[in-house]
Amino acid sequence: MNILDNISIIVLSVSLWTGRKQLRQEDLKLADGSELPPQKLASLGSKRVMDPAALAPFATFKRRAERTVLTVGTRFLGGYAVPREKLDELMTELDSIKDEYNRAKADFLAEYDQAVQDWTAQNPGWENVIATAVESLEYVDRQLTFRVQTFHINPVDGHEQGLEAEINGLAEQLRHEIQQQARMTWDGSFRGKLEVGQKTVRPLRAMVEKIEGLVFLEPRLNELVTGIRSTLATMPKSGPIKGRDFAALCGVIHLLGNIPEAREIAEQPPVEEEPEEVSLFTLEPVTVPVALLHTPPVHEDAPTEWF
Secondary structure (H helix, E strand, O other): OHHHHOEEEEEEEEEOOOOEEEOOHHHOOOOOOOOOOOOOOOOOOEEEOOOHHHOHHHHHHHHHHHHHHHOOOEEEOOEEEEEHHHHHHHHHHHHHHHHHHHHHHHHHHHOHHHHHHHHHHHOOOOHHHHHOOOOOHHHHHHHOEEEEEEEOOOOOOOOOHHHHHHHHOHHHHHHHHHHHHHHHHHHHHHOOOOEEOHHHHHHHHHHHHHHHHOHHHOOOHHHHHHHHHHHHHOOOOOOOEEHHHHHHHHHHHHHHHOOHHHHHHHHOOOOOOOOOEEOOOOOOEEOOOOOOOOOOOOOOOOOOOOO
């Protein structure tokens, strides 16, 4: 239960308005005289009252806020558990996103009537269908909200078991999130390649920083973090990352995501072919032997799997 002393809980309440309204039978035109099935058999879908592109930014802000919290925290009790020491910095970032959200909301509301008119003009013949679905400006204002709640939790005396079970699942949730991110990084930047750019190291460092911040959930993670940190420190600071450096990164990806393909590359690193050299005396090609390259272990004490 001492884990509770190290975490704060953040709950994001970012509500969106979809610009949709329930489609009614009278909205449809059945020129051939056919009938709709009864409601108990099938239900109608929805209709849009404006271009969905006008509402897309709000969903983007919501995803940004969720990603921002997940860089340091993990999902917990319908919200996120974050290290207390990182709460202030995290709230500063969330406040910045909230300010952007509210500015976009003000611009949207100022252009709301015009957006409805434009959508109506784009759908001639369906003006009445759209008009019956248009909500008031006040209603839309209430639907678009961005709120953040922060608090600490403590169990109720005599009823600790439920909370203890949730707390005991935090380490597993952290493993799951890191594994997902590692596999997304593998699929997006590593799969099928023999070298990567400098940007590919950033998500790996971000994953390590997240683990470091929540290391109190599982003290054994210290060993993993130390090994990965030492490996990342050996990476070249510029240019492509290839050869045994690339294999070492694949080893890190395997530890974080348990990806078989990454492990194979880590154990059998690609050999860098040296260019042919020309002798100044014979002007004949000289073959430069290439030694077998073996990827050094991520850390001499690091486990083969990260948990």
